[in-house]
Amino acid sequence: MPRIAILNQKGGVGKTTTAANLGAALGKTGRRVLLVDLDAQANLTLHLSAGDFEEPSAFEVLVDGRPLREAVRALAEPGLALVPASPDLSGIEQALSGTIGRELLLRDALEAYETEAARRGEGPDLVLLDCPPSLGVLSLNALAAADQVLVPLQTEFFALQGMAQLLEVVRLVARRLNPRLTVLGILPCLVDARTNLSAEVLGELREHFGDLLLESRIRKTVKLAEAPGFGRSIFAYAPDSKGAEDYEALARELRGRLGLR
Amino acid sequence: MPRIAILNQKGGVGKTTTAANLGAALGKTGRRVLLVDLDAQANLTLHLSAGDFEEPSAFEVLVDGRPLREAVRALAEPGLALVPASPDLSGIEQALSGTIGRELLLRDALEAYETEAARRGEGPDLVLLDCPPSLGVLSLNALAAADQVLVPLQTEFFALQGMAQLLEVVRLVARRLNPRLTVLGILPCLVDARTNLSAEVLGELREHFGDLLLESRIRKTVKLAEAPGFGRSIFAYAPDSKGAEDYEALARELRGRLGLR
Ligand SMILES: Nc1ncnc2c1ncn2[C@@H]1O[C@H](COP(=O)(O)OP(=O)(O)OP(=O)(O)O)[C@@H](O)[C@H]1O
Ligand SMILES: Nc1ncnc2c1ncn2[C@@H]1O[C@H](COP(=O)(O)OP(=O)(O)OP(=O)(O)O)[C@@H](O)[C@H]1O
Ligand SMILES: [Mg+2]
Ligand SMILES: [Mg+2]
Numbered sequence: 001m002p003r004i005a006i007l008n009q010k011g012g013v014g015k016t017t018t019a020a021n022l023g024a025a026l027g028k029t030g031r032r033v034l035l036v037d038l039d040a041q042a043n044l045t046l047h048l049s050a051g052d053f054e055e056p057s058a059f060e061v062l063v064d065g066r067p068l069r070e071a072v073r074a075l076a077e078p079g080l081a082l083v084p085a086s087p088d089l090s091g092i093e094q095a096l097s098g099t100i101g102r103e104l105l106l107r108d109a110l111e112a113y114e115t116e117a118a119r120r121g122e123g124p125d126l127v128l129l130d131c132p133p134s135l136g137v138l139s140l141n142a143l144a145a146a147d148q149v150l151v152p153l154q155t156e157f158f159a160l161q162g163m164a165q166l167l168e169v170v171r172l173v174a175r176r177l178n179p180r181l182t183v184l185g186i187l188p189c190l191v192d193a194r195t196n197l198s199a200e201v202l203g204e205l206r207e208h209f210g211d212l213l214l215e216s217r218i219r220k221t222v223k224l225a226e227a228p229g230f231g232r233s234i235f236a237y238a239p240d241s242k243g244a245e246d247y248e249a250l251a252r253e254l255r256g257r258l259g260l261r
Numbered sequence: 262m263p264r265i266a267i268l269n270q271k272g273g274v275g276k277t278t279t280a281a282n283l284g285a286a287l288g289k290t291g292r293r294v295l296l297v298d299l300d301a302q303a304n305l306t307l308h309l310s311a312g313d314f315e316e317p318s319a320f321e322v323l324v325d326g327r328p329l330r331e332a333v334r335a336l337a338e339p340g341l342a343l344v345p346a347s348p349d350l351s352g353i354e355q356a357l358s359g360t361i362g363r364e365l366l367l368r369d370a371l372e373a374y375e376t377e378a379a380r381r382g383e384g385p386d387l388v389l390l391d392c393p394p395s396l397g398v399l400s401l402n403a404l405a406a407a408d409q410v411l412v413p414l415q416t417e418f419f420a421l422q423g424m425a426q427l428l429e430v431v432r433l434v435a436r437r438l439n440p441r442l443t444v445l446g447i448l449p450c451l452v453d454a455r456t457n458l459s460a461e462v463l464g465e466l467r468e469h470f471g472d473l474l475l476e477s478r479i480r481k482t483v484k485l486a487e488a489p490g491f492g493r494s495i496f497a498y499a500p501d502s503k504g505a506e507d508y509e510a511l512a513r514e515l516r517g518r519l520g521l522r
């Protein structure tokens with residue numbers, strides 16, 4: 001059962017938008033998708049209108065050891081469930097600083113949840129982990145729990161700079177904490193095909209990272225920025241838009257790469 | 262001597278672009294501006310092409326107690342000097358977790374630097390602190406060291422959500438660590454006047470935050486995204502562009518609000 005961490009320490013590149021809409025694209029074809037919001041901003045939680053911040057959230061699962069099943073909420077979108085974030089997550093580094101194996105807490109919580117849910121025949125088919133814009137303890141928990149990393153990026157100058165650091169962290173986590181971790185792909189988001197900058201950066205990415213670069217592109221389109229205001233995925237808000245088309249194509253490409261039917 | 266923290270935990274809203282170009286706008290009128298890059302991504306350091314990551318950086322100043330003056334580098338842009346970041350900053354939460362007064366390290370380093378520099382008659386006229394997209398120990402150091410907070414934001418749905426949390430953190434820092442801290446203003450960045458979403462969010466901001474909302478607007482323009490690739494500010498890269506105009510206007514408005522001539 002694939003677990004995908006959606007991560008880039010660069011801010012504002014489309015991580016949350018990808019978690020919400022890739023999740024919805026997979027959910028609407030009958031799969032059960034579990035989303036986990038690991039960002040203190042709780043943007044994914046807000047995006048899919050589960051923003052009441054009732055306990056337990058991801059914070060209580062990681063810090064107090066609450067079972068994950070107590071934090072899972074059903075969502076209006078077909079096939080989706082969510083472990084919400086809460087603003088308390090911004091204090092998690094301090095809260096976990098003395099905890100043994102602090103980077104492995106999410107992995108253990110997910111494994112316990114999946115084992116128990118499988119016994120009842122109702123586990124998720126796929127897990128998506130939305131990460132904050134940093135390489136701190138929450139992102140490390142995601143990398144240690146996941147088997148794949150999806151890296152959204154914006155096709156602008158700062159995108160190239162951060163990739164080397166990110167891939168180095170992935171390599172270290174794979175070596176020390178999670179040997180099955182691999183990079184699923186690099187996903188260009190917010191692509192504005194009219195600018196030279198975008199084309200230049202895409203060229204550099206292809207040169208440096210070769211086939212890690214996915215075929216899919218998520219074009220910049222205001223409908224994707226409007227959907228969170230309505231608490232919906234792009235499929236519920238604007239099913240015939242470019243945004244829906246692009247996330248549909250991404251779901252198809254990743255199903256191929258993951259070997260899902 | 263004003264010290265301004267440029268902060269928003271939301272990622273990709275224009276913090277680094279504002280630090281570089283507001284700094285350059287003030288520097289070219291004869292002021293001495295010290296920039297401090299507190300983000301492990303080191304985007305400000307790269308933006309102004311000081312990206313060789315030699316020690317000491319902000320990391321050694323905070324963790325090893327190296328004097329700030331050893332980390333300050335002169336830049337090509339007139340009037341600007343920089344304390345560079347380094348990727349080591351991503352491990353700072355762990356490095357400082359047991360340190361007494363860990364949120365006050367930057368304040369003490371800046372005070373020592375300014376006192377000594379003033380004795381030689383060469384201190385900065387203004388300090389700008391570029392923060393990472395989080396409310397962790399680095400941003401708290403910036404808030405404890407600064408007397409003003411400038412909040413760049415993108416006029417999109419997630420912008421409104423984060424403001425309440427950010428203002429609450431500013432209030433707590435002002436009460437417990439830094440009584441002189443106030444909000445200088447909220448700066449709309451990446452503004453695309455053609456979309457309804459932008460106009461809607463601006464309306465909500467004016468309603469909720471009143472005169473905290475600055476008059477200035479930074480319009481979305483590809484030249485601002487191209488300038489970092491050349492290691493220059495917008496004034497060196499495209500002096501007649503909308504981006505240069507907007508940051509010039511911002512520098513004028515803030516000089517008025519700060520009572521600088
Ligand atoms: N393809 C797109 N077209 C237009 N707007 C987009 C697109 N993708 C994302 N956005 C908008 O851009 C902003 C940043 O996207 P998002 O919040 O998903 O990025 P993020 O990487 O999760 O940010 P953070 O680093 O803060 O977690 C949001 O306002 C979002 O609505
Ligand atoms: N007004 C603008 N017009 C066009 N592009 C812009 C503008 N301001 C910033 N950008 C670009 O948008 C991206 C995000 O901006 P920037 O890196 O300054 O944000 P940030 O808040 O510092 O991000 P982070 O949260 O990762 O530190 C960058 O690629 C930058 O070049
Ligand atoms: Mg996000
Ligand atoms: Mg930045």
